[in-house]
Amino acid sequence: MSRPTPRARAAAFALGTALLAGLTGCDWPDVSMSPGIAAEAAAAEAADETAEPSSDAADETAADEVAVQDAVPAAATPSESARPAGDLDAGSLTRALPAGDRTVVVDYWTADQATTWTAAGDKTVQLSAHVEGGDGETEVLVTRFAATTDDGTARVLAAEDRGEFALMPPFSYTTALTLTDATPTATSLTLTVQFDLLVETEPGSSRYFRQTVLDTLELPLLQEDPS
Incomplete structure (x- = not known):
């Protein structure tokens, strides 16, 4: 078998370098979660936030209801409200x-x-x-x-x-x-x-x-x- 010539060795080295550089510059795809599963998880999280208001919002709603009840005067009985001053x-x-x-x-x-x-x-x-x-x-x-x-x-x-x-x-x-x-x-x-x-x-x-x-x-x- 004949030995490769210096020109052939140089060509082989250049080809290997080019292949290595191409592999290094490529990004591997993200395979941690498929696109369908990710979308379902995001939708479920949004539904939970809508269905369950924060405790602060619930407290504010309850306080508003109490304030409205306090603002409404107690109704007088018919006999008291109908009686004029004497x-x-x-x-x-x-x-x-x-x-x-x-x-x-x-x-x-x-x-x-x-x-x-x-x-x-x-x-x-x-x-x-x-x-x-x-x-x-x-x-x-x-x-x-x-x-x-x-x-x-x-x-x-x-x-x-x-x-x-x-x-x-x-x-x-x-x-x-x-x-x-x-x-x-x-x-x-x-x-x-x-x-x-x-x-x-x-x-x-x-x-x-x-x-x-x-x-x-x-x-x-x-x-x-x-x-």
């Missing part, structure tokens, strides 16, 4: 009623809880009246006192007093009224009081003229639960 809700009331050059001052009060009054049952109202103003010497008498109630259906005379009672200082006219049952469907009572006065024309004359003084109180009633 003249004796505070327990007492003072009225100043003009009577010529004088004023008849009437103080009303009750020991009951007026805000709980209903059509059924007695309701007690007390009053005291006196005169202010004038010359202080002219005689003023109450010759008739009357109190009536009106519930929109029935009108009742609650009290009547006929006599001659001194009303000038330091005297006053005081009485107590018992308001009996009203019509079951009534929503309020109107209490009207009337003072018929005799006023002396001049001190010591024993001659009088008549004055009538009226006043009205509104007393709302709670509606009773039919059950």
